[in-house]
Amino acid sequence: MIPYIIRRLLWVIPVILGVSSLVFFFIHLIPGDPVELMLGESAEPADKAALREELGLNKPILQQYTQFLWRLAQGNLGRSLHTHKPVLQSILARYPATLELTFAALCIAVIIAIPVGVMAATRQYSWLDNGSMFLALLGVSMPNFWLGPMFIILFSINLGWFPVSGRGGWNHLILPAITLGMAMAAILTRMTRSSVLEVIHEDYIRTARAKGLRESVVIFKHALRNALIPVITLIGLQFGALLSGAVITETIFAWPGIGRLTIEAINKRDYPLVQGCVLVIALSYVLVNLFTDLIYSLVDPRIRYEK
């Protein structure tokens, strides 16, 4: 177990380095002069020179790169061009809102997907199975940037049940969380169904039934425990999709999270802030994947012994 954890932890280092390098080179891939693009063509030469100095763009690229990595290691992501606040401070102010939204979406997805997936599998080819699989495909196909506005029209404007936008109490959270979690619920339902279907034909399930155990015990105690292993992995992998999906959902519901901050930064051409947001979301994704892999190796010992 320990060698696997060490190997997996060590593997994260080059990935993080690669992700950071890619984010560093973003600013150098901008066609034309990035400083002119940020400040506008009519900016004073002195202002341009000051920004070039602040961003370190007047130094050799290798020096800029090493400085970027060194600052990164110290948690320094630079300053926003508009607010002049440290980028990390702006991100940390918004990050809890994104985490709140993604966790709520994740909970909604799991609460819907696991019971529906199990029911569909245990009643294979019934109307319940066909109906839930059709709804799952519909859920995957429904764009969240359409579902969100539809929810606003129905539940906020027509019925007045939930606020249209913003962050506040639980009632602010419901619509954005359902919007964000819907596609994940659909994917998890399909995965749970196929995973339970695979397991319920195993010998140990037949043995459990032969012992005279109640069907609910067979399904929930014996089958589901093993069937959930790939589902857990998928939840981890989908968490990253939720983080990036939050960019759209936060824009629709004016949710003050890191996704909306990214879009605001892009619109204002605030590149240090864009770099910081992209880096933080990508690193969160890498760490969630790492955590998922480690949990997976705990619940399924075969993983540790694979090369």
Place this chain on the structure above:
Amino acid sequence: MKNRLARIGLFIISLLVFTAIFAPFLAPYDPTDQKMEEGLNPPSPEHPFGQDRLGRDILSRIIYGSRISLGVGIVTVGVSLTFGLLIGSVAGYYGGLVDQLFMRIIDILQAFPGILLAISIIAILGPSLNHVILALCLIGWVGYARIVRGQVLFLREYEYVVAAKALGAGASRIILHHIVPNLLAPVIVQATFGMAGAILAEAGLSFLGLGAQPPTPSWGSMLNEGRQFLLVAPHLTTFPGLAIMIVVLGFNFLGDGLRDMLDVKSAD
């Protein structure tokens, strides 16, 4: 059930292709024709889907928008598939350092959630439909390369490949004539889902204002414009969204059906 859904999917896709090709004959109005005095008019017999802020006919814009969605899907999947096939087969066939190098690049690219990488690329290059296609291709090839590499690793050990090698066939001949034809099933399934993903991604990016720019009638940018009038003119948002959902559903139905028909497990 699956076969029936696949047939429905194929029907939806055929309808999309037909609409895109014959858009000038099917659209009742010019999609850019403005009638300011009729702005935000609700659906009526003359304009079944209503009119937008500038009085343009929403049905005509949706019909022309099918060209953008289909075009983005075909180009993105075509380019991503070509590069994925090339890189995946070279990495899988040669193995060793070449394989390691490509796999590490893939690992790093996959460390980014897809849409975030696309947003970052567009943030650098500036909002436009061409940049959306470029961004989607840059992230799209990775999935195909992974599948192809896995299949090549498996297929290269088969007797008929070993026999071709023993007969003196070159690497390119073995890859093109013996390996690629046998790995097409999972790739076709992935490409079908890829079309759905590309159409959804283009619409999402255009919704964020990063894709097609006005007055191009893209379904995503129509949704973005409609968002501002959600309270007074919900029809601006409803119909383009329905169009996206139906088309994406069509590709997902077909992909699911093909996966079952071709008995593909690795495409998941």
